[in-house]
Amino acid sequence: MKRKNKGFTLVEIIVVLLIIAILAAIAIPACQGYIEESRESRDLFNIRTACTDIIAMGKTGYKTDIVREVELTQKKDDWQAFDSVTIAGITHKKSDPDTDNWKGIPKAGGVCEISYNKEKNTVVFNWKGSKTEESTIDFSSNLHSALNNSGLLENDLKNRDFFEIDSKCDGSTMVPELNKQIENKSLLNHGTWAYYGNAKKGKESERYLFWTSIDTDKINANTQIPVIISTADGKFYISSSTTARKRKDSAHKPYIAIAPTGKSGSSQYKSYIDGKKQYNTLEEAYKAYADVVKNDYSNYKDTLPQ
Incomplete structure (x- = not known):
């Protein structure tokens, strides 16, 4: 069949x-x-x-x-x-x-x-x-964690309307405490940084971290440099500042700070970010900063960490 x-x-x-x-x-x-x-x-x-x-x-x-x-x-x-x-x-x-x-x-x-x-x-x-x-940088790290974890806000800086901590300050007792808290792949291991602003709770938007890839020990005062500015409430900006010669006291060496200090407290730093583009992540801000360095400050392009 x-x-x-x-x-x-x-x-x-x-x-x-x-x-x-x-x-x-x-x-x-x-x-x-x-x-x-x-x-x-x-x-x-x-x-x-x-x-x-x-x-x-x-x-x-x-x-x-x-x-x-x-x-x-x-x-x-x-x-x-x-x-x-x-x-x-x-x-x-x-x-x-x-x-x-x-x-x-x-x-x-x-x-x-x-x-x-x-x-x-x-x-x-x-x-x-x-x-x-x-990259040798961990862009997910919080640039303010070193200050937040150091205990300085609860002790030395408690209730202060204005404070200033320059990474290059000779004789500073606070810089060593911050250095202990800086993570291995933090951007703060490179260049120069400074914390400025208001130490009080609830005033995070008036607390600033300035960072530049440039070692200010190697340049003069009154030099314009590019900076990343991070506010403690999680915002980032690209700006520029003018270096300033400072000194803790007569017993210590003068140094070149990332920015000058005026008499108007933490409010003086708002002008650095007014009208500037806001970035929501450190990685976005760093990429924009690198572009600015390469195009507008090309003599400093070799300072950029990889």
Whole structure:
């Protein structure tokens, strides 16, 4: 008796599955290759566009060196689709070593730092890994935790309308207490910092942390520098301040503070953040700060912690 409804036998199903597996093994890598080539092409387009912009800026009166970072979308280290790449007249092959204008190789999810030196009329491409991978900073840490955990607000500074703690102050008894509380990957391990403001409870918006990547021991008073300002109620701002020469007393050495001290108490620091863009996280603020340093204070760009 003949079967009216013929179906696939087990052997036939296995054969079909094997054919599909073979086709997939051939097609998927090829497809992935096309996708990676598309990512690399997009990265090159973005880099060339940024490069054209900064060269144009440099030739139209921009006074300082210019630095831009372009985030890469490629998922593999080095070029997969190109053996030779030319950007702004600079050609580099995969087999070539680093040169004065080309440093490193593209990294998966990394960045290309493009810098233009106006004086030399040259462009430099510095290929780096992802910021998260390279960072020595824990951007989730609270910049005010050192002060909050030191016990100073409950003791030495209790009920004071105004206080000032400069990290560079020679002879300070409070700076050592704060240093004990600073975490290993805190931003406060770099550069110069200071706490200013009102120590009373409920006055957190009048309590400020100033931070700069610059070591003020190495610069003069009356020098304008970029700063991140963090208020104790969790807000961040990018501003600038003018360094000031200070001294605890005649028994101690003078030092260069991150900002001057006036006679109007904690209210004097509000002017530093009035009209400034507010950032909700330290990571956002630091990224904006780094851009300001690279573009407006390029002589300090090497002070930026990675």
